[in-house]
Amino acid sequence: MEEEMNPAEQHSATTVNLSRPVRCIVKLGGAAITCKNEFEKINEESLQTVSLQLRQAMTGGGSSRKFLGMDWSKRPGIFEAPCVGDDTGDQLDLDSGSFGHFQASKSGVHKGGLNQPFVKAGFVATRISVTSLNHEIVRALAREGIPTIGMSPFSCGWSTCKRNIAFADVSMVAKAIGSGFVPVLHGDAVLDNSQDCTILSGDVITRHLAAELKPEFVVFLVSTVHPEISVREDGSWSVVKPALQDMNKQGCSVSPKLHVHILILENKNLIRILSSTVEITIAAHDTTGGMVTKISEAAMIAKLGIDVYIVKFRPLILKRWTEQAATDHSLRALSGNLKVDMPEDWLGTVVRFVR
């Protein structure tokens, strides 16, 4: 796991030339748009809902507003009335959910060794799987009139060294934004200078993009509820609710009392404490590493002065009133209103750096 930006990143962060500011980077959690427990299955309903929400957030308008669909592929319902909302240069970054994980873990792509035929095959297979999902997301958003451009980190020439980002030029991403497009990236298999190849996760990509593009805020749309975290005066912190043993028993059940959780990062040291502590205390119930990486990367982003909102998009367990509530809360996060007005009843986690 990366805890610090390496010098290459710190250098390049100062050189990106943006023709217009980026409002938001959205990380679509794989589990929120795919059926996590089914092999390569997209949750079409979730994908459609998130596409609709993103359009609403971008246009600041209602769902009934006319727009120009942009997926002119062999599907019903192409060519809607030409009416386009404004484009805000929003930036999407994706992880893969039930796509890519099997291929990557089966072949051990993250551990390198391209000279082994099985790793090489796994590298190819992983890229096929994650680009397949990315393609479907690009299409779903285009159908909502969002001018999406699929971009693979591998094709963009991004590479790592000892599994940390070594070269990740975002100039083409910036150019696409400058031309009014919404780039859609994804976690990818990439070349690594020290071990031939590895996996570059969507969370790490999100943090890198945030460092380079300096958006107003970052939203992580996730499927599992986050714990309430208490930060103490001395900078240490702990999970208050639900207790870890309870989470293990009940999965990730949500408590009606669980409202706004603001994780205030007060200084650089706190981030270090946070990262190492999270690894020890939360990893137990989070075998995919999702929670650990997410909080660590969110903390790194917050350290740059960029608010991070982690919000449930689609509750997997509770299906009643909370579903509507979660949808509403994610839309509020995407709309960017939380930065100026954080209502008491907003359900989600804010990671914010207070100097």
Place this chain on the structure above:
Amino acid sequence: MEEEMNPAEQHSATTVNLSRPVRCIVKLGGAAITCKNEFEKINEESLQTVSLQLRQAMTGGGSSRKFLGMDWSKRPGIFEAPCVGDDTGDQLDLDSGSFGHFQASKSGVHKGGLNQPFVKAGFVATRISVTSLNHEIVRALAREGIPTIGMSPFSCGWSTCKRNIAFADVSMVAKAIGSGFVPVLHGDAVLDNSQDCTILSGDVITRHLAAELKPEFVVFLVSTVHPEISVREDGSWSVVKPALQDMNKQGCSVSPKLHVHILILENKNLIRILSSTVEITIAAHDTTGGMVTKISEAAMIAKLGIDVYIVKFRPLILKRWTEQAATDHSLRALSGNLKVDMPEDWLGTVVRFVR
């Protein structure tokens, strides 16, 4: 149409660092692998055959040889025995056939004007369509154990100025080859410095890649038969067979007498004459511009000292003995044996530069 490399290309052509030589660049004609007259329909049989042939050409072996399939997506027959042939750093470049043309021509993406909502939508729609085909080709080749990597010119940061290539860094393509992969590119919608956007055709990409990567030879797999071209002493040339008016009547019927056609380019002037003459005389029966561009680009490649073999892959009209023959002849071209041994009975067009 481009007739000369611009200074940017000439410069970058000298700076590519290849860790191993490239044997061959293959241009899969869209019409050879898609159903040209049906909207976004892949010819699965052709795609499977061409994938098999490419594997045979790369391994130099028979079709029964065991290999490690690399498309581990939701399909039957994944995970074959781990046995991989050698990888020769072959390079593929694609055009789109029935993919992308509709979206591009409908919206006029090639003429620029991204500030118009309909052009912008067409840009997005074109990219969705061509990347969709590219993805399927990557998968088909991966199923044959070819370690393919899909790479979009747009994502690679390629751009044009006045519709000519302005910036097209192939270093990432070269790196992928150096790591033992077979990059698969495609004709793409790209950003243009002078008119916002345009279409970069597969033929132009092929020529650019040839100039940069300097392969031993280039193969164009096409679906329509090429005319017999006679080159005269003074460098002028004409189409001997079939006569142009007959081609208009009969489509592109093949004559049994049509064997090897070697177009010898003797000097720089000839190429200029060739380009301008072709535009006038052949364009009549070739509304897609395919023939004009192909011969012009092939001539540009030949000028670099690289043999170009244009060969029918799948006859669309004649379905009897010629089909098997064409398949056999395309395999011979892909295998690279034509460079040293050009048999009398080989059916196709060679474009070769004789100083």
